[in-house]
Structures are given as structure tokens and as C-alpha cells.
Amino acid sequence: MKIVIVGGGAIGMMQARELALAGCEVVLLERHMCGREASWAGGGIISPLYPWRYSPPITALSTWSQEYYPNLVQSLEAESGIDPQLTRTGLLVLSIDDRERALAWSRDHQLWLEEVSSEQIYQLEPSLRSGFNEGMYMPQVGSIRNPRLCQALRAILLGLPNVELKENTEVLGIQQSKGQFECVKTQSEAIYADACIVTSGAWSGGLLESLQMCLPVEPVRGQMVAFQANPGDVSRIVLDHGKYVIPRRDGLVLAGSTLEYVGFDKSRTEEAKHELVDIARSMIPALAKAPVVEHWAGLRPGSPNGLPFIGELPNVERVFVNAGQFRNGLVLAPASVNLMTAIILGQEHVIDRSPYALEGRIGQEAELPAEDPVSL
Numbered sequence: 583m584k585i586v587i588v589g590g591g592a593i594g595m596m597q598a599r600e601l602a603l604a605g606c607e608v609v610l611l612e613r614h615m616c617g618r619e620a621s622w623a624g625g626g627i628i629s630p631l632y633p634w635r636y637s638p639p640i641t642a643l644s645t646w647s648q649e650y651y652p653n654l655v656q657s658l659e660a661e662s663g664i665d666p667q668l669t670r671t672g673l674l675v676l677s678i679d680d681r682e683r684a685l686a687w688s689r690d691h692q693l694w695l696e697e698v699s700s701e702q703i704y705q706l707e708p709s710l711r712s713g714f715n716e717g718m719y720m721p722q723v724g725s726i727r728n729p730r731l732c733q734a735l736r737a738i739l740l741g742l743p744n745v746e747l748k749e750n751t752e753v754l755g756i757q758q759s760k761g762q763f764e765c766v767k768t769q770s771e772a773i774y775a776d777a778c779i780v781t782s783g784a785w786s787g788g789l790l791e792s793l794q795m796c797l798p799v800e801p802v803r804g805q806m807v808a809f810q811a812n813p814g815d816v817s818r819i820v821l822d823h824g825k826y827v828i829p830r831r832d833g834l835v836l837a838g839s840t841l842e843y844v845g846f847d848k849s850r851t852e853e854a855k856h857e858l859v860d861i862a863r864s865m866i867p868a869l870a871k872a873p874v875v876e877h878w879a880g881l882r883p884g885s886p887n888g889l890p891f892i893g894e895l896p897n898v899e900r901v902f903v904n905a906g907q908f909r910n911g912l913v914l915a916p917a918s919v920n921l922m923t924a925i926i927l928g929q930e931h932v933i934d935r936s937p938y939a940l941e942g943r944i945g946q947e948a949e950l951p952a953e954d955p956v957s958l
């Protein structure tokens with residue numbers, strides 16, 4: 583089976599690798615260079631923030647991915663020689679006002695979340711400012727160095743004999759004939775295949791307009807900053823009032839992020855930079871001595887309630903979508919991709935596919951909420 587995939591972010595590249603390993607012939611088309619949009623800009627936390635505030639279908643994908651990530655990363659490193667640095671630091675969540683809900687979620691899903699006292703908080707993260715009396719801790723959670731994840735995926739795809747990776751190739755439209763996928767069109771050619779998967783992140787909706795479909799995925803800008811601290815200065819991912827710090831192995835500490843509905847505008851603002859720097863330094867006073875070495879912005883593929891679209895278009899056979907992972911595309915990627923592979927190859931999957939299906943969620947004027955209710 584020949585499959586054309588449009589968009590080389592983490593989702594598109596993982597999808598290409600998985601289908602190629604399953605024996606398909608894959609053409610991956612990327613407008614610029616693979617892995618340079620949201621998948622590069624993200625923080626790489628391998629968990630939703632405040633996971634108990636999300637719906638069960640998100641928990642199903644994130645739990646599957648969290649279990650799968652260690653093996654995946656091992657394989658990616660073996661295949662590419664690049665270590666994506668999956669680092670299990672634990673996630674410390676402070677200032678929680680829905681403690682009961684969090685504990686009930688942890689019980690229901692048998693996921694490890696423990697309440698921690700003031701003393702335990704400072705044992706876990708000695709660099710925190712004083713004054714925190716209670717929190718929650720998820721020891722299993724970690725982060726991945728997502729630019730490295732993308733580099734590893736790209737290197738692997740370049741070496742796979744049944745993958746054709748075409749960068750600097752923008753897909754201008756998808757063409758159908760009699761309700762079936764026919765080809766994708768670029769500036770210079772039409773590429774015919776048995777099926778097409780749209781993995782174009784925040785740009786997925788625009789692409790489906792060529793099939794007169796309205797996919798409610800919209801760009802949601804996120805800005806982040808990075809401090810150069812010393813390794814070990816910060817040892818956990820810490821989340822307080824929706825803002826977080828993420829330690830990397832080399833002492834880099836990422837702080838994020840903003841959530842801005844400003845269309846396809848990736849510019850960075852001084853206001854956001856100051857806000858993020860101030861919040862991070864107030865959380866971790868030692869960061870006052872660490873220089874700010876990076877400030878960037880990316881566009882998340884925002885979807886209603888953060889629920890991704892994974893499945894076939896209702897009106898055009900053999901056009902599939904895997905997009906709209908919103909704030910959680912890095913943690914949800916392995917499960918989203920594995921489920922999509924099962925759908926395409928007609929296989930069963932332990933995850934029920936129906937919540938992510940496109941029927942009833944695409945094609946009509948669907949308004950995104952002005953504020954994402956699960957965005958904290």
C-alpha cells in the first residue's frame with residue numbers, strides 16, 4: 583500500500599516510520615524542514631498538565647503513550663544514534679484547588695499521583711521558593727527533548743528504503759474523485775497513492791478546505807523561554823498556576839508557556855518574555871542568576887477540548903486525519919499514530935477509536951471556545 587502523508591511534525595514523522603515498518607510505501611511531504619514547527623517549539627512534558635481535568639479519551643491516549651515511550655525512545659536511539667533524552671524527573675503540581683477530583687481520577691485510572699506535604703515538596707525540589715504547603719506529585723512523569731526526538735525521526739526516515747521524504751514541498755490541495763482519494767497536488771506535481779493522511783498540525787484545517795471540509799483546528803500560539811542554569815539546579819518539572827519549569831539534563835531550564843489566540847502569527851513578544859521570566863524566577867529564585875538564552879514561539883494545533891481528530895473523512899474515502907492534539911501532541915503522538923496505523927491497516931486496537939472519529943465533528947461550522955476549558 584502506498585500512503586502519502588502531509589506534514590512532517592512529530593506526528594507525521596512517527597506516522598511515516600510506523601507505516602514504513604509495517605511494510606507500506608510512504609511519501610512524506612513537508613513544506614519546510616521536518617520537525618521545525620510546534621513539535622520543535624513544545625516543552626516535551628510527557629503528560630497533560632493537570633491530567634485529571636481532561637476527558638477519558640485523552641487519558642486513554644496519554645496513558646498508552648507514557649507506557650510506550652521508553653521502548654520507543656530506545657528504538658529511535660538505536661536506529662538513529664540520536665538520544666531524545668527521555669528523562670523521568672516526576673511532575674510536582676502546586677496550588678491545586680481540585681484535589682478531590684485529582685485523587686478520584688488517580689484511583690479510577692490507577693495512575694500514580696500522591697499528595698505531598700510541605701516537607702516533601704522541598705525534599706523533592708529544594709530550589710523552590712518558600713511558602714508552598716501542599717501539592718501533588720506524579721513520579722512517573724518525565725519530559726522528552728523534543729527537538730532531538732524530531733532529529734532522530736528525520737534521520738531514521740532518511741535511511742528507510744520505503745520512505746520518500748520530500749522537504750520544501752508544500753501540498754496545495756487534496757483531490758478526490760467519486761468520493762475517493764485520488765492525489766495531492768504540489769506546485770510541481772500530483773502525487774497519487776492509495777491513501778492520504780493529513781498530519782499538518784495547526785494548518786490541517788486549511789488543507790481540508792480543498793475538499794470543502796471544515797476541520798475545527800486552529801493555531802494557538804505558545805511562547806517559552808529557556809535559562810542556562812547548572813545541571814541539577816532544578817530537578818523536577820514544577821507546575822504552579824498553569825505555568826511550569828522543565829529541567830533538561832545539561833542545565834537548561836525551560837519555562838512556559840503562553841496560550842494566545844492570534845491566528846497564524848508566530849512572533850514573540852517582549853511582554854510574554856518578561857512574564858515567563860518573572861514567573862519562573864519567582865518560582866525558582868536561583869534562576870535569577872541564570873541568563874535567559876532562548877525565547878521562542880510555536881503554533882499548537884488547537885481543537886475543541888483538546889480532543890484530536892484521528893480517523894477517515896466522512897465524505898472522502900481513504901483521506902485520513904491525525905491532527906488537533908493541541909497542548910499534548912508530544913505525549914499523545916505515539917498512541918495517536920499507533921491508533922491511526924491500526925485504522926488504516928484494518929486492525930483492532932486496545933483504544934476505542936470512536937471518540938476521535940471525524941463523523942459529527944467536522945463539516946459544519948464548529949466554533950472553538952474562546953478559552954480552552956482544560957488549558958491550565
Ligand SMILES: Cc1cc2nc3c(=O)[nH]c(=O)nc-3n(C[C@H](O)[C@H](O)[C@H](O)COP(=O)(O)OP(=O)(O)OC[C@H]3O[C@@H](n4cnc5c(N)ncnc54)[C@H](O)[C@@H]3O)c2cc1C
Nearest residue numbers: 589591593613621624625626627753783804910911912913
Ligand atoms: C510552547 C508550546 C509548548 C508545548 N508543550 C508541550 C508539552 O510539554 N507536551 C506535549 O505533549 N505537547 C506540547 N506542546 C504541543 C505539541 O508541541 C503539539 O501538539 C505537537 O507538536 C503537534 O505536532 P504536529 O506534528 O501535529 O504539528 P507540527 O509540529 O506543527 O507539524 C505540522 C507540520 O506540517 C507542515 N505543514 C503544514 N501545512 C503543510 C502543507 N500544506 N504541506 C506540507 N507540509 C505542511 C508544517 O510545516 C509542520 O512541519 C506544546 C506546544 C507549544 C507551542
